[in-house]
Structure formats: structure tokens, C-alpha cells
Amino acid sequence: MSTDPLALDAVAIKMMGMEIGDVPILGAAIARGVGESRLENITIGGDYKSIPKFTDYKLPKRYKSSKKSNYKILIKVIDFFKTVPKVNQKKCRNCNVCVESCPVKAINPETKQIDYTVCIECMCCHELCVYNAVELKKVNFLAGIVGRLNFSKYR
């Protein structure tokens, strides 16, 4: 357990015999500064002098080749297709479930406008609105077009 999920993953990755920079999603987390990843700055509770290692944990065979992957490109791809929640005023019934469940209080209780400088994109509001009034909108206009093109293939 940890109050810092990135620190928790940094330790877990080390226990498995990997480096945090080898895991693209954690590389993205480091780039976004969502927590602490430097092991020297992480305090581990319990009777450990150093980070314990799993002795019988086998890494996937593809791990070595995946080490060469460039997670900066992955971040760009993720950002390109990024979606944000937005309240559809026509569907909203003003129940305020989204407002009350938002962990960072990013939703204005009166207007239901979302402060994207505060929003952590947890999507709780989207998942909890039983009226489907919290819709996901593509940030990038072009990504929206690409998404629609791909989707239309499977109709």
C-alpha cells in the first residue's frame, strides 16, 4: 500500500527485476509528474534493508525486445486520442451525483462545467451518471475524425 501509486509501482517493478523506465505507462506517469519514482526518495515500511526481490518471478520473453520501445511516442499517441468528460446539458437531470463523486471537486454544482485544470481524468463522473449525461469528448479534432472512420468500418 502507498499514498503514492507511482512510488508503489516503482518498488513493485524493482521487485520483479525490471526498471521503471522500461514500462511505457509508468514512463508516461513520470513524464507527467504524478508521483515519486526515484527509489532513493521512497521510504519502505517494514523490516527491509533494501527492496526485496521475487526469486521465482519470470519476466516475459518479449521483455528484452520491448526495452527498446520509445514511450515518448506512446505518450504522443495517447495524447492524440485523449478524451475528456463533458456534461451534456440536455441529458443532465441535475442529480449532482457527478459533482459529489468527483474526487477533486472539478465539477461546478450549478453549471456542471468541468474545470479541466483540476480534473484528473478518473472518469468517475462518466461512469456514475445513470442518465449518460457525462459524455466523453475527443480533445483533438482530428482524433475524433479518425475514431469515427475506424468505428464505421465495423458497423
Ligand code: SF4
Ligand atoms: S450525474 Fe449526470 S444527471 Fe446527475 S448532475 Fe451529473 S451529469 Fe447531471
Ligand code: SF4
Ligand atoms: S473525470 Fe474524475 S476528476 Fe474529472 S471531472 Fe470527472 S470525476 Fe472529476
